[in-house]
Structures are given as C-alpha cells and as structure tokens.
Amino acid sequence: MVKLYPTDLKVQGMAPGLQIDNSKMSVILHPNSGHLDEIRLKSKPDAPLYHRLETNGAMHWNPDVYVPPRPWSHTADWKPPRNISTVAGSIIARSDVWDDMREVPEVDASVRYEFYPGVPYFVSSTTMRIKESVQALALRNAEMVIKRELITHAAWYDIVSDSVIIYDVAHMPDLTDLKMEADVPWIIFFNKEKGIGFAGIQLNYSNASVESSLRLLNPFFYITAGPWIYWARGLSHTFTSSNMQQIVPVLKGSIFSEKWAYLIYETDKTAEPYTPVVEWQKRLTNPLRIQLVEEVDERVSKTLQEIFMDEGKSGWEGRDTKRH
Template sequence: MKCFKSAYVILFLGICLVLESGCARRRQEKAAKPGRFVPSSVLLTNFRPWRYYQEVTAVETAGLERKREPVHIYMTFDAEEVTDLSQEVRVAEEVGRRRWKEVPCQIYDEIRRPAALYARIVFLTDMEPGGKKKFRIYWGNPNPPDRLYTGALSTFVSGAAMSVENSFYRVNINVPRLDEYGQPIEESGQIDEIVVKAEEEMVLTSPKGNVHWTPDVCYPATTRTGELVPRWSHIWNWEMPPNMVSFTGAVASGVLRRGDLRNFPDIYTGVSYIFYLEQPYFVMASETRVKRPIRVYALRNGEMVFNSDLFTHLIWQEDEYVKEIGLEEPEEVTEPLAELAPDVPWLAFINKETGLVFAGLNLEYANERSGGPAVTAGPSTLVENKFYIYCHYGITYWTRGLVMGLHRPKPYTLLDVAAGSTYREKVAYLVFVEKEPELAATRIKDYYQKLTHPLQIEFEE
C-alpha cells in the first residue's frame, strides 16, 4: 500500500440536496423578502420592464477560486407579482455602480400555491478566493424577451431515457438495447454509461448494463421445495419509475425518481441526478426508507460498477493521506479487495496508463430512524456500514454496505432491519483524465473542498 502526504486534512461536511427527495436537509437558502418596486433610474435598459427584484450577495469562504460555479437559491414569490416564473425570472450580476449584467440562470422545482410560488433558481458565477459579489433576482415582467444566452448543456429526454452532454462528458441513461433473451431493457432511469471527453473518448460501461446499481436489497425468496434462496432487487429493475420528474435548461438538467423497489415493496427509495454546464461532475442523491420490519441478507447504496479493464488502481482519502492499492482479482473471488469507512471523503478508480479517473466525492451520508441512528432488532443483527471494493468476474466496483450479511462464516446471514430505518447519501461523481496519481488526487481534493464549501448566500433586507 502506497501513501501520499496531503497538504491538509479533508473535512467531511454535508450540503443540501439540490433536488427535492424527501430527505432532511440543512438549507443555506431562505425565502426572499417581499418584492420591492424597481425604480427605472437604477436599472440598465434591458431590466426596466421587470418590476421587482431581490438583492443577494454570494461570498467565497474557503479561499478557493471558482469558475462557472453553480449557485442554488430557494425563493418565495407573491403569486400576484408573477405571470410565468420560469420565463420571467432573470439574474443580474453587479459589474459597476448601478450597472448590472445578466448571467445565465434557470428555474426548477417550482411549486405553486394560491398566494405564493416557491422555486429554486440556479445560476453560474466566477469568484476569486475570499471574494464576494452582488446579484439581483428580477421578476414581475409578464412579457419578457427571449433569453440572450444559450448553453452548451445538451439534454435529450424520452420517457425514463436521458442523455446529457457538456464539454467534459456525456451521460447516457437507458441506452436502447436488448437483454440476453432479445427483450428490450427496462427503462429504470439509472445511468448506463459515461463517455469521458478527451483526445480520444473513453466510455465507462459495465457488462451488466447499468454502471449505477443502487439502492438495492438482497432478500430471501422461497423455492417450490420450500428452500430459502437469495434474490436481489435493484432500483434498475424498475420497468418504469413509479414517480418521475425531470427538468432541462441551459445551466442544469436533472431527474428525480421515487417508488417502492420492484418485488420488494417494504422498501421505498428515490434517486436524483443533476448535471451542470461546464462542470466535470454530476451529483447523485438517494434515500432508502424501510417501511416495515424486514429480514434481509444485504441492503446497499453508493454502488458504481465498471468493466475491469477500465482501471488499474484505487485511491482514496484516509485522514491526511491519500492511499492506493492495485485492482487485482483476489484469490477468494467472493471476498472484497478492500474495506473502507462508509463516510470516506472520496475514493477513485484510476488507470495509470490511459489517465482515466472516476471519483466519488461523498458529500452527505446519514443513517437514522425516528430522530436517532438507524437501529436494528434481534440478536442476529449485524450492521456493516462500510465501502466494499470488489474486483471479480470481469467487473470492478465499489458499494456501501448498510446492512451486510454476505461476508460472514455463513455466506448468507439473514439480518433484521427495523421499520423506519432511513439511509441517505449525496455523492458528486467526477470524471477527467490525468496519468499522475498525485496530480489526480490533488484535483479531486480541490473539487471536494469546493463542493463541501459552497458559496454562501446572504439576502439583503
């Protein structure tokens, strides 16, 4: 095992979900104050038709330079002041005394009530280390002109299928294909492949179909002879997500899916993805909720599965060090190659020959039940909250075991999980090309710091 000394200790800090997923969140956003009339004398000509604005200040507190940084703001609008929120909202950046310049923005997650509208606004900005900028969010123009910017974020949506492309990657969800029986693969809405843009495109795939597998559960099924045998139910087993909502735009695109696991309705789960313009990462958030007491062999999340020939090594952050191991199939193929802490700040598969890097930056991780830690009932219960790394059967993958009865003296041990147990995660998946492991680790740590220290938003009274 090889170690590289880090220049600083990575801190694990959670940030709020960017898609509504029913999860508990610590929000930095707050509702805007009631809109105020905008005197025409203080606005640029192109903002005169907008009657209201809310001024906010974005502050960089981590000492890191930001480029095209996504900023999310949650706001409340008086229903009488808005005609079409998604069309009329504009964001402008202060560029001089009484001078404002429009910046790309879009609305998503809009909720309409009789007296008010609630929505999230996302826009992009650059920021110097320790800097701050003022912005105005405008609304109250029933006849807004077309937006004067176009985005390089290309998105195609059809049913549960989606393809999102920016200058760093193309992510394909539900690539049309047939299974081994010649039948169309179900449209589950899980990620099938990731195309990394470089001098030559590199395609991250899995022989199993999907590269993102979880949440999932391994449960006992009874054969005709009465024998108990293990059966898996993955979120990608959905023929079509029971509940799904998506949004697209010039700045960001995303999708949220929710519902009971197929063939195992005692577990309710949801997964969201959000993709950004001009960023080499996308963000995944998931929640798994146990509705009734269950006995299972395994309960997992955080699993990414790839062809074994794509990567040569695993690197990860542990305390103030970056550690490394080679990806080789162990003598006992069913055993994990390595076991890591479930809240490891980040881990990454790398290829030292091609330079391909796929990193998982763990932004949030929580297990709880009714206000406390997730607990289980029964003397046979064993809770194994770990990241397991596997390299076998032509695939290389990591998975977080939430409840794991697969690595015991008995190959499969039934474990009890209490009703109300809830497991949440939020991960940024980062892709790029870099052949030097030290430089790859430095780049991953830089993004981890940015994502765990988002720009702070201050609302002007």
Template sequence: MKNKNCYYPLLGFCLTVLLWGCESAQKKDEIVLAETEGIARSLEYVVVKRPSQSQGTLVLKDKDTDEIFRGKKLIQEDSNQDSISYIFPMSINAHQKRTFLVLDSDSGQGQQEETLKITGEHPAMTVENRFFIADFNTSPAKVERGLYPGQLSGIFIKKKHILLKRELNNMHWAPNFQKESEDYKTIGHANVDDAKISQNNSFFLEMVKKGRVKGYEEIDLWEKYKFFAGLPYFLYESTMSFNKEANLFFLRNNEMTMDKLFTHLVYSDSLGKTKEIPLYDDVKMDSLTKAPLADDVKWVGFINKPKGYGLVSLQLDYDNTHINGGESTLYKPHMKITKAGNEGRYWNRRLVHDHNTIVTKGSRYHEKNAYLVLDGLDNLNKQINYFFKAINNPIAIYYSSE
C-alpha cells in the same frame, strides 16, 4: 445519528441559494458574492430567488467591471410560491468579493455560456456537457431483467474516447438490496411511472424518481440526478425509507460497477492522505476483505494510470438516522471493493453485509455523492481535493448592506 464525517454544503454542491424576502428585495438591488475558502472558482453555479412579481430576465452586473451574467429561470414545483429562482454561471478568484447590481433586464453583452445537450426523451436519454456523455438508455437484455431506462448505464469520457460501463448491467447499481427468498434488485428495477425531469435548462438538468420494487414493497425509494454545463461531475442523491420491517440479506448504496477499464483503486484514508491499490493484484485486493475501507470514507474511486482517466465518488452527505431518532439498522457497514465476472471491478457501501438482518420499520438511509469524471491524472490529489472542497464550500452570498 448523523455520520460523524458528514459534510453539509448548501444544497450539497456548487449551487448557492440567496433567500430574498419580498420586502427586502424591493429595498436592496445589490448582492455580494464572496469566495471564503481560498480556491479560485472558474465556474460555479449560484441561485438567486426574487419576488414572484419580478417576471423579467434576471441579470447580475458587476459594479466594478460591468460584466453581465444572465440567469435561467428555474421551474417552480409549487405555483403558489411567492418567489422565482434563477440559476447563474459564475466565476470568482480566491478570497475575492464581487458586488453585483441585480437587474430585471439588460441589453449589454453577457458572458459566453456553456450548455448542456439532451438527446432522446426522458427517461431514455443522454446528457452531454464539455467533459462527458451520461447515458440513461437501456437494452433489450436489460429490459428482460426488469431494468427500466432512467438509471445511469454508462459514461463516455469525451477527451479519452472511453466508455465507462458494465456489460449487461447498469453502471450505476445503487441503491440495491436482497432477501434470501427474492432476486437481487436495485432502484433501476422500480418502474418509471413516478420519474420526471424537475429542472431543464441549458445550465442545469435535474431528474427525480420515486417508487417501489416488486418483492421489496417495504422500501420506499427516491433518487435525484443533477447535471451541470461545464462541470466535470454530476450529483446523485438517494433515500431508502422502510415503511415496514424487512428481513434482508444485504442492503447497499453508492455502487459503481464497471468492466476491466481501470488499473488502480484510489481513496482517502482517515488522515486525509491519498492511498492507491492495484485493482488486479490479488494479494492487495484480498487485504481489503480483511481490512475494508470505512463506510464513511470521504472519497473513493478507480483510475487507469497508463491511459490517464478515472471516476471518483466524493461523499457529500451520509446519514443513517432512523425516523424515530437513533441509528437505522446496520450490520458490519463498510466500503467494499469487489472482484466481478469477466475481470470487472466495483465499489459499494455495505449497510447490511451479507447476513440475514431484520431492518426495522422507520429505518432510513440517505446519501448524496458527487461523481467526478477525470480525463487527466496530473496532480490527482490536488484535483480531487479541489472539487471536494469547492462542492462542500460553495460561494457565499449576501446583501451588500449586511
């Protein structure tokens, strides 16, 4: 069953796909981009598909201003595909419509482009944009515990010169699971044999991984990270699919665990209002144990009020539909805020909450989140709601004749 508060953006983020059949593309050489939500987009990425015989550089030229936007070709997973996709950086005002000529090449001056910087070799690498550096490296201590590179271990906020991390662990600690007879494991314990970079250009990086963890072969794991030049967030999508019945003590997702780097929890309540709780007030923290956050809370995060930074998880999709229909096995699902060793704090989504539970074959747990890196807290509620709305409502795109 779909969670009642699921959100379904086209591709789950600011990446709008134009489905362009070969016959139609030959007849139409214009597209219209429309902003329909009343929020200006200083940068958003759109993807245009063109017939496979169009091999040149794809260009969008604004009919009114002559602005030029040049696309980057995306990697085709299937060589037999009859189309080629290009990704474009785009800007648009609130409620604006922009009409573009679609050209195979153009010698005019294009927009200045922001770029991603990749250091190292996949999966032990860093990904850098204007706002942050995401680190996917590991350490000898982690390797001894079976944690492979390729899982997010830390985020360096460039403006604040702050490294978000969890000592001796990966910062991104999800999905994760445990049987009473086995050690606590995460997708970071799945080897990297089936990990790859699926898209890599100066605008956009996509990494995917699938596999199983020793002792938990009943669970087929899949994950995808997506990073963009010039945007202060990254996307993470994961699925846990049970190929056999399993007896689990807990099952969790959307977990970020960090050292003592934050002062407050922030989240959206059921009425859409921003709530704030001190992370180091024992009475307030204990109240969250008695009355935890809903498992489908639309966003949750940590901030440091004196230093002015934060990290917020925006829910884009949360779906626990069993492969045969109905709902996958759950036990007391909720969003948990937890005290950790050395005064660390973490949040996670509890799917099976600390209770031996038979998870049936065919159970499937899927979610997609945007992780927003905040390097300033002015108008916090406005910042979060802007990105939540923009990511969930990408730029509309259609043919000019429609």
C-alpha cells in the same frame, strides 16, 4: 419577455433514458431505470466508462436490498420506475426517479441526478425508506460498477491512517474485499494506461429512523471485483461476512440517504492521479453560500400573528409583537 441563458448544458432523449452533455462530459442514463449507464470525458472520447454485464448492466446500481428468498432488488432494476420527473434547463438539468423496490414493496427509494454546465461532474442524491420491516442479508447504497478491463487501479483517502491508498485492482483476485471507513471522503477508479479516472466525492450521508431503533450492522465502504469492479456502502451486509446466512432485521421507519458528486477527469496531467479529486473535494464540500433576500410589499403586516394549539396564555401578553 423571457431572458435566455445559453450554456453548454444539453439534454436529449426520452426519459428516463436521457443523454446529458456539457463541454466537459457526456452522460447516458439507462433506458429502463434512468440510472447512470455510461460516462465519457470529452477530452478522452475513446475511453468511455460503463458496465453492461450483470443483470441490468447499469453503472449505478443502488440503493438495494436483499430479502431472501426474493431476488436481490436494486433501484437499477426498475423497468421503468413508476415515477419519473425531468427538468431540462440551461443552468441545471435534473432527473428524478422513484418507486417501490422490485419484488420488495416494503421498501421504496428515489434517485436524483443533477447536471450543470461547464463542469466534469454531476451530483447524485439517493434515499431508501423502510415502510415495513424486512429481514435482510444485504442493505446497501452508493454502488458504482464498471467493467473490470476498463480499470487498473483504485485509490481512496484513509481517514484512520491519514493517507492515500493506491491499490492495483487489475491483478486483484476475484471477490477480494477492500474495506474502508463509512465516511470515506473520496474514492477513485482509474486506468493508468488510458489516463482516465472516475471519482466519488461524498457530500452527505445520513441514517435515521422515525419509529424504531436504527438497525445497522458494522456500516462500511468497500471495493470488490469479479468480471466487474465496484464500490458500495454496506449498511447491513452480512452477505460478505464470515456468517453469510445471518439475517438482520431492517426496521419499519428507517431512512437511509446519500449525496455524492461523481467526477470524471484526466489522471495523467498531475503528479498524482488523485490530485484533481482532492481539489474538487475542497470546492464541493465548501460551496458558495447563497441567501435569498425577498422583496416585500409595503402593505404586508409587520405584526406577528400566531395561532396557538391550545387555549391559554401565549407569554406575549402586554408585549409589542411588531417587527422593527
């Protein structure tokens, strides 16, 4: 008999364009790419956050790579991705999409979302792999884009000054870049009038290479604005530098990965608009630790047996290899 665990976590729609709801929030994934398209806090149903302006219009755009003269390619440009996997349960709902980057088959990427019951956040994991070296003007990840009119302020924790910076982005000139460290622990967009905030909490960030020297150029995090406002990680991003035509090789075997929690919350219930984010960041970066203890049949051998690669001594001659 199957035991059921009813919760408030619900999934509906056809993948990749799912809608995921719990008691705290509602999330809509883009029907073409399966990327975050809209998020709404249930306690503020009249203040949804979305983008829907440039190209694919999704909120979550990355990973991405720009290899001129080919077009700038984002995972959010998939129509649809070649691979789609969905888990819809009462404890966790998960959406996985992965494919080569459009117009750049030398690079492939994956995007995973995990949703849980009763919490106002979801977890996103992204990976980008360089299968063959490319010459790029931009290599980015962790980009979140929101329609400009929906946001009045940004905030982030500055690890250099050990302080929180709050910035009025409503009056920020177009294409102004606000830069911060690559390991910024959290970053927020919020609307002061509507009392709604959207936060990214960084859980893990890794760059590695299998067969080449890792090639980055001043990795950083930044905010910029136009008809939209977005934050993103520049892994190698000369396109926004003073030398906008400098091509940087991204070498075969390089792997870039991120893991973030994205939180939607009310900013007008605490003394500071970032207070709930600090509290959630402490919880999410210090999770409950779980260890699986397996039941083992008594007939299973307790003697270790190993098959060695080459002939010769093992070093275990004359020793008892039985577990006690």
